[in-house]
Amino acid sequence: MERFTVTWTVFIFLFQGFSALTPVFVQTGEDVVLDVNGADCSEDGAIINWKFNQSDILVRLTCNNGKNPTVHKYEYKERTEIIEETSLKLKNCQKSFSGVYSATRFSRKEDIVAEYNVRVEDPVSPVHLNVDLVFNTSTFCSLTVTCSTDHSIISSSFTCGNKSCKQDDGQQTEVTKQENLLQIYLSDQSVICNHSNHISWTNSTEKVELICTLNNASPEILSHHILIRITVVVLLAAVLSASVFFYVWKKKRQTCLQSG
Ligand SMILES: *[C@@H]1O[C@H](CO)[C@@H](O)[C@H](O)[C@H]1NC(C)=O
Numbered sequence: 001m002e003r004f005t006v007t008w009t010v011f012i013f014l015f016q017g018f019s020a021l022t023p024v025f026v027q028t029g030e031d032v033v034l035d036v037n038g039a040d041c042s043e044d045g046a047i048i049n050w051k052f053n054q055s056d057i058l059v060r061l062t063c064n065n066g067k068n069p070t071v072h073k074y075e076y077k078e079r080t081e082i083i084e085e086t087s088l089k090l091k092n093c094q095k096s097f098s099g100v101y102s103a104t105r106f107s108r109k110e111d112i113v114a115e116y117n118v119r120v121e122d123p124v125s126p127v128h129l130n131v132d133l134v135f136n137t138s139t140f141c142s143l144t145v146t147c148s149t150d151h152s153i154i155s156s157s158f159t160c161g162n163k164s165c166k167q168d169d170g171q172q173t174e175v176t177k178q179e180n181l182l183q184i185y186l187s188d189q190s191v192i193c194n195h196s197n198h199i200s201w202t203n204s205t206e207k208v209e210l211i212c213t214l215n216n217a218s219p220e221i222l223s224h225h226i227l228i229r230i231t232v233v234v235l236l237a238a239v240l241s242a243s244v245f246f247y248v249w250k251k252k253r254q255t256c257l258q259s260g
C-alpha cells in the first residue's frame with residue numbers, strides 16, 4: 001500500500017498541473033488511494049465528481065465553505081470510500097475494477113482535475129530454472145537453461161570460458177499471455193530466471209559454476225550411468241531366467257508325481 005502511495009506522490013510531484021492519464025497498478029485484494037491532484041474544494045457549492053470509465057459517477061462531493069464536503073455515493077458504493085476530504089479510496093481491488101478513474105471539478109464549468117488508469121493485477125506465479133544441457137571441458141563450459149512458469153517457457157544458452165560467461169543469444173524475454181514478463185539473463189556469474197509484472201516478481205537463480213560442476217555430462221558420469229543401466233538389465237535377466245527355470249522345474253515335478 002505505502003509503496004503505491006509513494007510512487008504516486010512522486011508522480012504527482014513531477015507532473016503537477018498536468019491532467020495526463022496516470023497509470024496506477026494495484027495488487028488484487030489491496031486498496032489504492034487516488035487524489036484530486038490539488039483541486040480546490042474551499043469554494044462553497046463547488047462540486048467534485050469521481051467517475052469510473054468516464055460515465056459512471058461513483059461519488060459526488062459538494063464543497064462546504066472550508067468544512068468537510070458532503071459525500072454522496074452513487075455507483076459501486078461498496079468499493080469506495082472518501083478519505084482526506086476528497087481522495088477516493090478503492091477498497092479490496094478486483095480485476096473488474098480496472099479502468100479509468102477521473103475527478104472532475106464543477107464550479108462554473110466542468111474540468112477534469114485528475115485521471116488515473118488503474119490496473120489490478122495478481123502477483124506472478126513462481127518460475128523454475130531447469131538445466132537442459134551441460135557440456136564442460138577443462139577450458140570451457142556450455143549450458144542450456146529453461147525458465148518455465150505455469151503458462152510459458154523460454155530457454156537460452158551460455159558459454160563460459162576461463163573467467164567470464166556470455167549469453168549466446170543475448171538476454172531472452174517473453175511477454176506472457178497474462179502480460180507478465182519472463183526473462184533469462186546473466187548477472188554476477190549467475191543465471192537468473194525472472195518472472196515479473198508491474199506489482200511483483202519472482203526469480204529462480206543458479207550460479208553458473210554450480211551448474212557446470214553438478215550437471216556435467218562428462219564421460220566418467222556418462223559411463224557411470226551406463227554401468228548402472230547394464231547392472232539393472234543383468235539383474236532383471238537373472239530374475240527372469242530364475243523364475244522360468246523354477247516354473248519349468250515345478251511343472252516337470254508335477255508331471256513326474258502324476259505319472260508316478
Ligand atoms: C472500464 O474500462 C476498461 C478499459 O477501457 C474496460 O476494460 C472495462 O471493461 C470497463 N469497465 C466497465 C465496468 O465498464
Ligand SMILES: *[C@@H]1O[C@H](CO)[C@@H](O)[C@H](O)[C@H]1NC(C)=O
Binds near residue numbers: 139161162
Ligand atoms: C585461459 O587462461 C589462460 C591463462 O590464464 C590463457 O592462456 C588462455 O588463453 C585462456 N583461454 C581462453 C579461452 O581465454
Ligand SMILES: *[C@@H]1O[C@H](CO)[C@@H](O)[C@H](O)[C@H]1NC(C)=O
Binds near residue numbers: 194
Ligand atoms: C526481476 O525483474 C524486476 C522487474 O523488471 C526487477 O525489478 C527485479 O529487480 C528483477 N530481479 C532480479 C533478481 O533481477
Ligand SMILES: *[C@@H]1O[C@H](CO)[C@@H](O)[C@H](O)[C@H]1NC(C)=O
Binds near residue numbers: 141160161
Ligand atoms: C567443469 O567441471 C569441473 C568439475 O567437474 C569444474 O571444476 C570446472 O570448473 C568446470 N568448468 C567450468 C568452466 O566451470
Ligand SMILES: CC(=O)N[C@H]1CO[C@H](CO)[C@@H](O)[C@@H]1O
Binds near residue numbers: 201
Ligand atoms: C523474490 C525472490 O524470489 N528472491 C529470490 C531470488 O533468488 C535468490 C537466489 O535464489 C533468492 O535468495 C531470493 O529469495
